[in-house]
Amino acid sequence: MDPSSSQTVRALLKLRELILSGELKPGERVSELPLVDRLGVSRTPLRAALVRLEEEGLLDAILTGGFAVRGFDERELYAAIEVRGTLEGLAARFAAERGLVAQDLVALKECVAELDALLGRSAITTKNFSDYVKLNERFHSLVIDLADSQVLARQIERAVSLPFASASAFVMVQAALPEAQTMFTIAQDQHRCILQALEAREGSRAEALMREHARLARRNLELALRNQRTRLLVPGSGLIRFRTTAAA
Amino acid sequence: MDPSSSQTVRALLKLRELILSGELKPGERVSELPLVDRLGVSRTPLRAALVRLEEEGLLDAILTGGFAVRGFDERELYAAIEVRGTLEGLAARFAAERGLVAQDLVALKECVAELDALLGRSAITTKNFSDYVKLNERFHSLVIDLADSQVLARQIERAVSLPFASASAFVMVQAALPEAQTMFTIAQDQHRCILQALEAREGSRAEALMREHARLARRNLELALRNQRTRLLVPGSGLIRFRTTAAA
């Protein structure tokens, strides 16, 4: 009965992978029976996974029943990032206003120091970017933990469940584009400033910084979409619907 | 196949009612078989409803399997309201920055005018408060619509699925407490100012106003909890765990 090895979880993971990889295209109906063969699970856990993915925002319920893969246009990508930044900003403010104890500060400072060390050692490349991703995610989850609100944490969890909204969604792009290398420096300075604001209990500043920090993701996304080469590095790129008509 | 009359929806509604009414207490395990008799649906739609309620935040998954009713302490109530206000604030900013067309403005102004008329006619009491609730919710959903982002709209939908977080959660309390009557006037002035900010494309102001607007809910909640008489008027009051030990 280990939940991590349950059929439901297996179905959820495989199905999410199928959607993100683009094997199921936006708008396409996701029928259950073909997936039963494809995923090797029966309909019951499969349906549970479908319901979860709908709540997650990757699927849309069809009026007549069943689900379809959801598509996202460029505006929705930016909105998703802004939502994430806004919620993380709120978390930063909560954390700052509560005040941090020494132990919390140590953990944060350690994280920032490790990032410093990593960035000072060598450039982030497509080969070693996963170390950066780990540290970056640690920083973000530390801040969320410090906000100490399950309601907020769950809401953020849901926001980043859209693959292109997460804090580390575009690290791969950054690593691949030389013109994006400076973003690492900027991001790390923001980390440092956020830490400082948290320490000084400057809630408003912490919030604003965290929001702006998320907007780096937006800039990376814009860069990524402009280059044919990096476009496919965007997580969940298969879900993106590019406008065929001229944008207003 | 009408989804509104499906067993799943029926189970979802009845189960939510059972939780909010306090018949199922926080921490209590929600076993499926007893509910099959109680709700008159089989386990399959019941389980679907359980999964949805977990995503909604009313249930917690138990490690060994199954679900338990989630409890909320006072801090979480405030956090939920703040999250809602923050997201609605973002919606207001999006709407303002996009710019409204004449038709949008008409709809908003009509809504505000109707609220003016209602408030001018007579005091809001526990008997006629539902008219106010309808108009208030219309104002809020208009703003959300104008933000024109499904990602954001879904996130807000989820935020207000916690019963005490919704924009109209405390109207009943307001109506019952004489000292809260001025809140109607204040709220309506905020509506007016938000409309003005949207019209002038003042995104930042619209956002700040919407946030502050949500904080009225917080003030109402504080009032409600202080009065033994109104405490039970708080939606989902059965889910609230009051601290027994002294708060840090």
Add this chain to the structure above:
DNA sequence: AACCCCGGACCTGTATACAGCCTACGTCCA
């Protein structure tokens, strides 16, 4: 008297059968 072990009831996860609905294709008629 306290602790440990064993047994049974209960509960969830999973698979599958069945019924009703929607859809799409083919055919027939105007």
Add this chain to the structure above:
DNA sequence: TGGACGTAGGCTGTATACAGGTCCGGGGTT
């Protein structure tokens, strides 16, 4: 040739049977 109707296939919603795990209580032992 185009449109409308009927039928067949497939799909989802629902119910239920079965297997494995969990938890609680009682009895025995130290």
